[in-house]
Amino acid sequence: MVRLLYSLLVYLATPLVLVRLLWRARKQPEYLQNLDERWALYRKPAAQKLIWVHAVSVGETRAAQPLIEALQNAWPEHRILLTGMTPTGREAGREVYGDRVVQAYLPYDYPGAVNRFFRHFSPVFGVLMETEIWPNLLAAAKRNDVPVILANARLSERSARGYKKVRRLVQPAFMTLSAVAAQTTGDARRIDELGATHVSVCGNLKFDVTPAPEKLALGQAWRKALGERQVWLAASTREGEEVLVLDAWRKIDASPGQPPPLLVIVPRHPQRFAEVAELLARNDVEFVRRSTGMPAADTQVWLGDSMGEMAAYYTLADIAFIGGSLLPLGGQNLIEAAACGCPVVIGPHTLNFQRATEDAIAAGAAIRVDDPAGLAKAISRAFAEVAEGSEMRNAAVRFAAAHRGATERTVALIRSVVTAG
Numbered sequence: 001m002v003r004l005l006y007s008l009l010v011y012l013a014t015p016l017v018l019v020r021l022l023w024r025a026r027k028q029p030e031y032l033q034n035l036d037e038r039w040a041l042y043r044k045p046a047a048q049k050l051i052w053v054h055a056v057s058v059g060e061t062r063a064a065q066p067l068i069e070a071l072q073n074a075w076p077e078h079r080i081l082l083t084g085m086t087p088t089g090r091e092a093g094r095e096v097y098g099d100r101v102v103q104a105y106l107p108y109d110y111p112g113a114v115n116r117f118f119r120h121f122s123p124v125f126g127v128l129m130e131t132e133i134w135p136n137l138l139a140a141a142k143r144n145d146v147p148v149i150l151a152n153a154r155l156s157e158r159s160a161r162g163y164k165k166v167r168r169l170v171q172p173a174f175m176t177l178s179a180v181a182a183q184t185t186g187d188a189r190r191i192d193e194l195g196a197t198h199v200s201v202c203g204n205l206k207f208d209v210t211p212a213p214e215k216l217a218l219g220q221a222w223r224k225a226l227g228e229r230q231v232w233l234a235a236s237t238r239e240g241e242e243v244l245v246l247d248a249w250r251k252i253d254a255s256p257g258q259p260p261p262l263l264v265i266v267p268r269h270p271q272r273f274a275e276v277a278e279l280l281a282r283n284d285v286e287f288v289r290r291s292t293g294m295p296a297a298d299t300q301v302w303l304g305d306s307m308g309e310m311a312a313y314y315t316l317a318d319i320a321f322i323g324g325s326l327l328p329l330g331g332q333n334l335i336e337a338a339a340c341g342c343p344v345v346i347g348p349h350t351l352n353f354q355r356a357t358e359d360a361i362a363a364g365a366a367i368r369v370d371d372p373a374g375l376a377k378a379i380s381r382a383f384a385e386v387a388e389g390s391e392m393r394n395a396a397v398r399f400a401a402a403h404r405g406a407t408e409r410t411v412a413l414i415r416s417v418v419t420a421g
Helices: 002-012 014-025 035-039 058-063 065-074 087-100 111-121 135-143 157-165 167-176 185-193 213-226 241-249 270-282 310-316 335-339 351-362 372-384 386-402 406-417
Strands: 050-054 079-084 101-105 125-129 148-153 179-182 199-201 231-237 262-267 287-289 301-303 319-322 344-346 366-368
Touching: 002 014, 002 135, 002 167, 035 101, 050 065, 058 065, 058 079, 058 087, 065 079, 065 087, 065 406, 079 087, 087 101, 111 135, 135 167, 148 185, 148 406, 157 167, 157 185, 179 185, 179 406, 185 199, 213 310, 231 241, 231 310, 231 372, 241 262, 241 270, 241 372, 262 270, 262 310, 270 287, 270 301, 310 335, 319 372, 335 386, 344 372, 351 366, 351 386, 366 386, 372 386
Parallel strands: 050 079, 050 125, 079 101, 125 148, 148 179, 179 199, 231 262, 231 319, 262 301, 287 301, 319 344, 344 366
Antiparallel strands: none
């Protein structure tokens, strides 16, 4: 009865869903492409023997890379069906996997749509990245005898409290999962309390993502082109943070004998590239877009308006600030920076990546600041204390290497609960 009421609300929300798609399409017209897939209306026949992996957007799509490659090696006679929910995630899938996977949008959680999804694709099993719990989707998977595993699963205390408020709706969904590969013991405990069974701690798959050699080479080429100029990166910044970053930037002086440092700003979402460019222009900042070329000697800010090049930016930078953390936005992933050997500064708000952040700080690969003034002091110190920065860089590499292995453990867990036919 609870799921029936939920389904009724999903249907009643259809006009709002359409309005939201139109609203997002103002900045990203791609939201209006492949609309039929969002209701599981497909024009082409599906491939046979599919393993389904769902990664909601860009971060999950990239984090899934080592797992998808391991699944392809473990079941070479199967193809991967990669579903997502955003155009940027779909573009990331094309960039990372090319035609090695089949891509489609996961339909919205209408009972009819999710049933059509399983009838059309008939996957032998499914893997949901992180915490994508949809009651009708998982109920349909159970009816169609499709085992589903929750991989790289994380659940904060705040999210767990939210789920507990609708326990009667979500508990049956958690109970349908064949297994859960949790990132940490805390995640495992909270997911177990919501009704999931066969919960194991497998670690964070993002530690197993290897930066692409061509992106590392690109960053090294940028570094060579800029010579001795010091560079700090504001990575994955969110709305409202660029103003704070510029506040910190104005407080940073060049080290003795050095030209003014270059600030590189890479917004988290591509639809904000133009917005950030307008902000820089209003503040009389001399900036160059990545899409138009390299920064000149008098360029103050290089605006990273490109996708899929974060490893290159981390390789270029002497130190990076990880966005989403100066404002209460939950933080962003610092693991890729560590894998590239880039020391990081993070703000006070890291709820979404709490364990990785705390471990990085303990390892000496990251430092936490409270506000823009603290950010300015941390960047200034990194530029002035070269030996200290070098040790942080080495600590970042050690930190990333020490936490690898989640992919192997996750595949072993999947093998223990499914038999791909």
